[in-house]
Amino acid sequence: MTFDAIAGQTLSGISVGMVLFLIAAGLSIIFGTLKVLNLAHGSIFMLGGFLCYGFTSSFVSLPGVFWWTLLAAPLIVALVGGLIEIFLLRRIYTQEMLYQYILTFGLILIIGETCKFIWGVGYHSVGIPWPFGGNVSLWGLSFPVYNLFLIGCGFTVFIGLVALMRYTGLGRIIRAVTYHREMASALGINVPKVYTGVFMLGCWLGGLAGTLMPPMSVVALGSDMAVIIECFIIVVIGGLGSLPGAFVGAIILGLLNAFGIYIIPKLAVAFGFMLMIVILIIRPWGLMGKPE
Amino acid sequence: MNRLVTTLNSHRFLLLLVLLLFLFIVPFVMKESWVSLVNEMLVMALAGCALNLMLGYTGMISFGPAGLYAVGAYTTAILLTRYRFPFAIAVISAPVLAGIIGGLIGWFCVRRSAVYFALLTLAFAQIIWTIIFEWYGFTGGDNGIVSIPIPEFFFTISHCYYLTLTVVGISLLLLWTIVQSPFGKTLQAIRENPGRTEFIAIHLRRYQLSAFVLSSAFLGIAGSLFCIFSGSVFPDYAHWVKSTDMLVICLLGGFYNFGGPIVGSAVYIFLSKIISKETMFWMFFLGVIIVFLVLFMRNGIVGFLSEKLAPALHGTSRPSSDEEAQ
Amino acid sequence: MILETQKLAKSFGGLTAVHDVNLHIQEGELVSIIGPNGAGKTTLFNLLTGHISVDSGRVIFKEKDITQLPPHAISRMGIGRSFQRLNIFPRLSAFENIQVAVFSQQRKSRNIFARASKLARHETEAILESVGLLDKKNVTGGLLAHGDQKRLEMGIALAVEPSLLLLDEPTQGMSPKESGELTQLIQKLVRERGLTLIFVEHDMNVVFGISDSIIVLHQGKILFEGKPDKVRKNEEVQRVYLGDERGTWSSLLRK
16 A cells, blocks of 8 residues: 555545534534434434535536535525434433434435435436536645645634633523523523524534535435434444544544555445444443443 | 123133234145245244344344354255254254354353444344355355255245244243243343343343354254245345344334334335335335334334223223333 | 441532441341431432442442442342332332332342243232232322322342342321331331331431431431430430421420
8 A cells, every 4th residue: 555545545534423423413412412313313414415416517608606505505404403303202202212313214215205306216416516626636645625625614613613602601501401401491491492493503513514525425315224324333333422523433433444445345334334443342331431 | 890801811811822823724724925025024023023032022232143144044054955964953953143243242242231232233243144145166155155955845835934934923921921030020121221231230241142152043943944934044134234124123013012023024025015016215114104103103013002902991091010010 | 347438438420418428237237317307318228229329438248348339239139229209100000019029039039931910920919918008009100099008019129139238208298097017017117027127207206216226417417326225315416407397306206
């Protein structure tokens, strides 16, 4: 393996890892506050991808269409998430976990079939948006610019989220609800509103990832399940509910996938699974977590 | 009051007898296509009850039953096709191997809290699906394994049907015995309050793992039966959509009744055959059905009937029996 | 000596919850632990029963070191407990709540072929009777009145036939009448079964009414221990308590 190849795979691994981070962060934030495991989070991601394809292919002539899409698609996905929270999830918070999980499992089918109905079963692609096409050379090596852009997005969102949670009033409210729901409610915090907001934020992150992914991949049915499993591996590594955990886990998984596919393409998918199993054996509480 | 309990119980017995008689004469009175349908219902009833040992009785939310079901199906298929094993051994190996693999997977899944259990079961089922899908040399990949050398005797649909009926009957009887046993009661206590059981000297994880293994073995039997019935196996058997089928069967019938998944299976398989003929978007309706059930009919058909219908029929609220506590 | 702890300590983050606690409990004693909220009483119970891991120090029960054992093993050795917040099996009947614990005690929990409803009936009913719930045995646990649920929980703890029983606020949330009845029940059970009992309690009437000795915890440390009248007269204890429970304390001093 040459130095060029190592550098190339590292970069593409980290950039895919960044997209995975956005999804896993959404899953984690939702679980942290609402204590709901949103099994349909992969579908939320996929919906973002299809919206990205739908917009960019319908308004080809609009200048900077991708950037308008990047603004609109995650917001639409967040709105869908808001509707799901208000009309479905909210009605069963007091019920057993079993029902919440099954409900989100049912949503996988509904969202998947809706995408199939609107956009069909084919593979769709989205071109790399201006001005991030082509390659840039760094230290004598050439890198796709779009990958660098993705890494920038991932870092920005990570820092933004941590800052939001730690330093803003909104973050304090979210943390209060996360740690002590009843107390927060007694202090006059509108808990249902926070729930809806956090669920929408989580879905917005999933939608953002979904919109960013198509230029370096394809939009297709089935990515919902593929992505949710990757997210699960990430949270097993990093711990569910922890942002730094999701960040580290996503980078590790992204790198592992990138090098796996380079070294043994046939077994690429197996690496993530194997890592998850190893973590469960040697550090069952995850890399960043503490023993329960 | 006591008399009422006895009447209800004897009615239940009578119902069971009628059902058994009906199932027995199915091949004589129905067209072949309907016999196949009932056959499928029986297999899925067993799969549903096996899954419900975890969901309804132990409170372990598993999203990957199809993985173990596929292990059972592929065990029988591969032993017959590749290694020409005797039929009986190929069938008996299915629950054994499913139990062993279930034990391995379960060991990982019970190591962390309930939410990790849910996501790990889904991930491990996906691993099984991936292995089956990718390992062309051994499992046939996405082509599956077709024309499995099943004894000619079972080519006749009614013979196959009686085999299924017998095996499912015995398996359900075993499952019923398990849930009524001290072990079964302990599982229900774990469902109600896992933390508390540790302070009455119950080794929580070991019991959860045992439930996982038992459930896996019965799922393996169901898979093997379906393999014999269809004469072929495909990676679809391990797909998460198959797990959805099983979850819906439990949800539709009701988690907190032994008979729930049996009723659920009958209704679900019937519905899926009718609706999937009419529309390409059957899965969409399936999703809608799940959401509807979760929001408005959490206790499923059996729960609904015993809560709403029984009191109305008898003009009094149903007396508490073992059934309600489950 | 049935239970001994040596320099038992536990902290959460920077907060020391239990600090070098040395307990010496004699067999057959009825010991109560009192102290203001946050004194570390429940944490101490959780350490003794393996519910949370010990930072440092040792727990010795019947001359065996049980410091690192998991809850089920400690429970098997004969330490039973109840919890501050209700902790029963809500959708099982009162009978089944007890029966599951009896199965565990009789090592029958792993039996998968017998019919549970026919087993251990006598033992289960005996326990239901001793906690006064025999007439409610078919009622679903979660539907019992609060006081009855507390009794049920005690029954579950008793069913594993512990030699040491830890009760965390057994009379919490009870009316004075219920609490009086329960106190009598506790005394009766302890005498009948030869139990050693440690309990945490806020109701000073109960504490001073039945304890052989009292341990006062304050900020994770043992502030004082001794017979009830010595505790009542101790000035340091008074000072700690004057802050939040002046009323209770002064009423006890007047006795």
